Structures are given as structure tokens and as C-alpha cells.
Amino acid sequence: MNIYDAIFYLFAVVTGLSAFFVVTTRNIVYAAFFLLFTFFGVAGIYVLLGADFIAIVQLIIYVGGILILLLFGVMLTNKITSVQIKTGTLQIVPAAVGVGLFAGFLIAVLTYTEWKTVDTALPLTTTEFLGVMLLQEYLVVFELLGILLLIALIGAASIARR
Amino acid sequence: MIYDYLFKITGSEIISGVIQSLLPLLFFILPFALFAVWLERKVSAHMQDRLGPMRVGYHGALQTIADIIKLIQKEDIVPKETDKPLFNIAPVLVFAGSYAAFAAIPFSSVFIGSTIDLGLLFIIAVSGLVVAGILMAGWASNNKYSLLGAMRSAAQIISYEIPTILVILSIVMITGTLNLHTLSEMQTAYFWNWMIFGGPGSGLDKIIFIPLMLLAFLIIYLSTLAEVNRTPFDIPEAESELVAGYHTEYSGMKFAMFFLAEYANMFAVSAIVSALFFGGYQSPFGYIGNYIGLQWLVPIEQFFWFTAKGVFFVFVQMWLRWTLPRLRVDQLMAVCWKYLIPLSFVNLIIIGLITVL
Numbered sequence: 403m404n405i406y407d408a409i410f411y412l413f414a415v416v417t418g419l420s421a422f423f424v425v426t427t428r429n430i431v432y433a434a435f436f437l438l439f440t441f442f443g444v445a446g447i448y449v450l451l452g453a454d455f456i457a458i459v460q461l462i463i464y465v466g467g468i469l470i471l472l473l474f475g476v477m478l479t480n481k482i483t484s485v486q487i488k489t490g491t492l493q494i495v496p497a498a499v500g501v502g503l504f505a506g507f508l509i510a511v512l513t514y515t516e517w518k519t520v521d522t523a524l525p526l527t528t529t530e531f532l533g534v535m536l537l538q539e540y541l542v543v544f545e546l547l548g549i550l551l552l553i554a555l556i557g558a559a560s561i562a563r564r
Numbered sequence: 565m566i567y568d569y570l571f572k573i574t575g576s577e578i579i580s581g582v583i584q585s586l587l588p589l590l591f592f593i594l595p596f597a598l599f600a601v602w603l604e605r606k607v608s609a610h611m612q613d614r615l616g617p618m619r620v621g622y623h624g625a626l627q628t629i630a631d632i633i634k635l636i637q638k639e640d641i642v643p644k645e646t647d648k649p650l651f652n653i654a655p656v657l658v659f660a661g662s663y664a665a666f667a668a669i670p671f672s673s674v675f676i677g678s679t680i681d682l683g684l685l686f687i688i689a690v691s692g693l694v695v696a697g698i699l700m701a702g703w704a705s706n707n708k709y710s711l712l713g714a715m716r717s718a719a720q721i722i723s724y725e726i727p728t729i730l731v732i733l734s735i736v737m738i739t740g741t742l743n744l745h746t747l748s749e750m751q752t753a754y755f756w757n758w759m760i761f762g763g764p765g766s767g768l769d770k771i772i773f774i775p776l777m778l779l780a781f782l783i784i785y786l787s788t789l790a791e792v793n794r795t796p797f798d799i800p801e802a803e804s805e806l807v808a809g810y811h812t813e814y815s816g817m818k819f820a821m822f823f824l825a826e827y828a829n830m831f832a833v834s835a836i837v838s839a840l841f842f843g844g845y846q847s848p849f850g851y852i853g854n855y856i857g858l859q860w861l862v863p864i865e866q867f868f869w870f871t872a873k874g875v876f877f878v879f880v881q882m883w884l885r886w887t888l889p890r891l892r893v894d895q896l897m898a899v900c901w902k903y904l905i906p907l908s909f910v911n912l913i914i915i916g917l918i919t920v921l
Contacts, residue, residue, distance in 0.1 A: 408578060431703060442693075455682060458682050458686055461689035462685070465689070465692040466725065469692075470696065470699065470718055473703075473718075477703050529742065
């Protein structure tokens with residue numbers, strides 16, 4: 403076992419276990435903090451796959467942004483106003499059927515797709531290539547997404563002002 | 565590189581990796597924190613016309629060691645109504661975030677934890693862990709002052725990350741790299757090649773860059789100062805309003821971990837600033853080792869220059885802390901969103917136009 407295997411199993415265990423606890427824990431603040439470890443583990447696995455840029459963007463956006471926002475929401479509503487947010491189980495049978503069907507669909511996709519595998523060395527740097535792709539080949543899509551996000555931002559601000 | 569050398573000795577990737585990742589902690593962060601705590605007390609004392617610690621060692625030089633022995637002996641108090649698991653994890657998480665940043669800091673040309681291509685972004689990204697740890701500490705303490713402090717801290721760190729990233733982006737436009745090693749190598753030889761003096765190029769654009777770089781330096785210095793929660797931006801732990809902010813309930817070694825993380829963070833942001841604008845580990849005048857033909861001296865000199873620049877900026881942080889009063893919460897947000905962010909956008913656009921032309 404070399405160091406990469408050890409690191410992979412470490413991150414895989416972190417991701418899997420924390421994701422499991424996110425779903426099962428009754429305390430919503432715990433769930434949010436377990437989500438932190440899930441995001442972190444996923445970022446580690448991205449690095450091992452050679453996608454270093456995506457890993458770091460994952461950390462910046464999910465850990466540094468979305469998770470913190472989520473924690474803000476949870477903390478401000480859960481403890482200060484002493485309203486218990488309900489995290490119990492409702493409608494077990496329909497939920498089980500739905501989840502089972504979806505899992506079956508996913509497993510079917512996973513097994514019957516002919517995955518394209520090419521043996522290449524891991525790219526040493528991905529940032530430059532990604533930058534060129536985003537700002538030349540997919541420039542229009544990229545800019546449109548930017549405008550879409552801006553519209554969402556302005557909309558949120560104007561709703562919050564009412 | 566140190567890693568190759570360790571790999572030759574031990575013959576195992578795992579052992580040499582672990583040793584290499586421990587090096588900055590044992591040989592840098594701990595001694596630096598000892599020194600910086602002493603320096604902070606001396607700087608504050610002399611600014612207020614006092615002497616500061618004088619009894620333990622020469623001019624109180626061993627005072628911090630005595631304090632650490634006291635902290636180790638202290639009882640580990642966990643208040644009754646706290647959330648125990650989160651309360652215990654939070655200091656570790658905060659320290660892990662600031663320690664992880666040291667993986668990408670270029671101490672000298674032979675010692676960087678990892679010469680990853682995205683060193684700068686990596687440092688910004690792992691500081692997100694610090695925010696989560698602070699929120700965790702504040703919430704788990706079950707204390708209104710702690711929670712308020714943690715909320716303020718998170719809002720502040722997230723807001724001030726934006727001008728930091730914008731300034732980094734404008735540096736990237738000029739240099740075309742996010743790798744801190746390459747960035748330092750570009751600013752080699754003499755001090756007029758540093759980014760603050762317009763970068764390694766020559767000609768007209770170098771002169772045009774100087775005022776823009778000065779502005780960029782000011783913006784990033786202020787916003788990193790806010791990111792490490794130092795005065796004038798220390799509202800998360802404002803003593804006169806919030807007792808001690810998010811670490812009100814902590815005592816003993818857990819409090820010491822928050823403290824260690826704060827000082828490690830102070831050095832990390834100073835290191836980013838010096839690597840971006842002041843040549844990183846490069847000497848301002850060339851190396852003695854090169855003149856007298858001793859090549860092995862060069863990395864040691866580089867380490868000296870890097871530490872000297874880092875400690876200088878840490879000293880400036882302390883200087884500001886004992887000179888300026890604290891901002892109000894609304895003023896803090898106004899400084900970020902109404903002044904720093906628009907200024908850094910304008911700066912970014914001008915620098916972008918110059919690099920294109």
C-alpha cells in the first residue's frame with residue numbers, strides 16, 4: 403500500500419461515514435457539521451483524481467460559502483428562538499419505495515453504461531486548460547450563467563427589501 | 565527538496581510525508597507563537613509607555629514558556645450545558661484550518677510543503693475551515709456572547725474574503741500563475757523586481773503598475789487583517805462588548821489552541837502578502853552564498869528573508885492593534901462592501917486593461 407492508497411481510503415471513509423451521519427442524526431446542527439466533513443472528503447477525492455482546481459473550488463464555495471450560510475440559518479432558527487426543527491421520519495412506505503426505485507435506476511445506469519476509459523497520465527496542471535476552455539470555447543454559456551446568477555442576486559435582494 | 569531527501573533516508577513515502585508535514589509545526593509555528601506572544605506583549609507595553617514582562621529571563625524572554633507551563637497545568641473545564649463533542653472538536657478544527665495553510669507557504673526554494681499549482685487559492689480555501697470551527701465553538705459554548713462573537717466573525721471573514729480574492733486575481737493577471745513558488749521565483753534578484761515595485765518586467769507598464777500595486781497591497785493587507793480578526797477589526801472578540809467572543813468558555817489547552825491558531829494565521833496572511841508583493845523568500849540584494857560560492861547557504865538566507873518579512877508584517881499588525889480603536893459592526897461592513905470591494909474591482913479592471921494592451 404503506498405501513500406496514495408492510504409490517503410484515498412482515509413478520505414473515502416471520512417466521506418462515507420460523515421454522509422451517513424448527515425442523514426441519520428437527529429440534531430440538525432450536527433447534520434450541518436457532518437456535511438462539512440463530507441465536503442472536505444469529497445474535495446480530497448477530487449485531488450486524488452487529478453482535479454485539483456475543482457477540489458479547491460469545492461472547498462471555497464461549499465465549505466467557505468454555502469455551509470457557513472447553512473450554519474447561520476440553522477443556528478439562528480434552532481437555538482435562539484428555541485423552536486425544535488423536526489427531523490423525524492414520516493411516510494416510511496412511500497419513501498422506501500421511491501428511494502428503492504431511484505437506487506435501482508442509478509445502479510442500472512452504473513452497470514449498463516459503457517464507460518469510456520482511456521489510460522493517460524494525470525494532468526499536472528488543470529487550471530490553465532480550464533481557463534482557456536471557459537473563456538474561449540464556452541464563453542457564451544459562461545457569461546450567460548454569470549448573468550443568470552446576477553438576476554438571482556438582484557431578485558433575492560429586492561424580495562428581502564419588501 | 566526536503567521530501568526527496570527524507571525519502572532517500574527513510575525509504576517510505578508515508579513516513580517521509582508525515583515527517584515533512586510535521587516540520588512546519590515543530591520548527592516554525594510553535595517557536596514563532598512563543599516569540600510572537602512575547603513580542604505582542606512587549607510591543608503593547610512599549611506603546612503604552614510600560615515595560616511589559618520583565619521578570620522571567622532577559623526582558624521577559626521566557627515569559628511565554630512559563631505561561632504555557634501554567635496553561636498545561638490548568639484544569640480542563642467544560643461547562644455543564646455545552647454541547648460536549650462539538651465543544652471539544654472546535655479548537656482542533658480551527659487549528660487544523662490555520663495549520664493546513666502552511667502546506668503551501670514557500671519558506672525557501674527548497675522547503676515548501678507542496679508546490680501545488682493553486683497554492684494561493686488553496687490557502688484561501690482552507691481558511692474556510694477556520695470559519696466553520698469558530699462557528700462550532702460559538703454554538704457549542706451555549707453562551708450568547710460566544711454565539712454573537714462567532715456570528716460576527718463568520719460574517720466578517722466571508723465578506724473580507726472577496727477583496728482578498730479580487731486582489732489575488734489581479735496579481736494572477738500580471739504573473740499568470742497561482743503557484744507561490746513560481747511567483748517567488750519571478751520576483752528574484754533585486755528588490756525592484758518585487759511586485760510592489762511593478763514586477764519583474766521593464767518599460768512603461770512597470771511604472772504604471774506601481775500605484776496600482778500600492779493600492780492592491782493596501783486592500784489585501786486590510787482585508788487579511790480583518791480575516792485574522794485583529795484590531796481594528798476584532799469585533800468578534802471585542803473585550804468591552806463580548807467578554808472574549810467565541811472563546812469565552814474555553815480554558816487551559818483548548819484556549820491555547822485558539823491562541824496558537826490566531827498567531828499561526830497572522831503569520832500565514834503576512835506570508836501571503838510578502839509572497840505576493842515583497843518577493844516571498846527572495847533577498848532584496850542578492851545572496852551572500854552566491855558571492856562567496858557557498859551554494860548551500862542560499863536556502864538558509866532565503867528562509868531568513870522570508871521569516872524576516874513575515875515577522876515584520878506581523879509586527880505591523882501588532883502596531884495597528886495598539887494604535888487604532890475598534891470599528892463598529894456597521895462600519896466594518898461598510899469598509900468592506902462600500903470601499904474595499906469597489907476599489908479592488910476598479911483596480912482589477914485597470915490592471916486587466918494594461919496587461920491586455
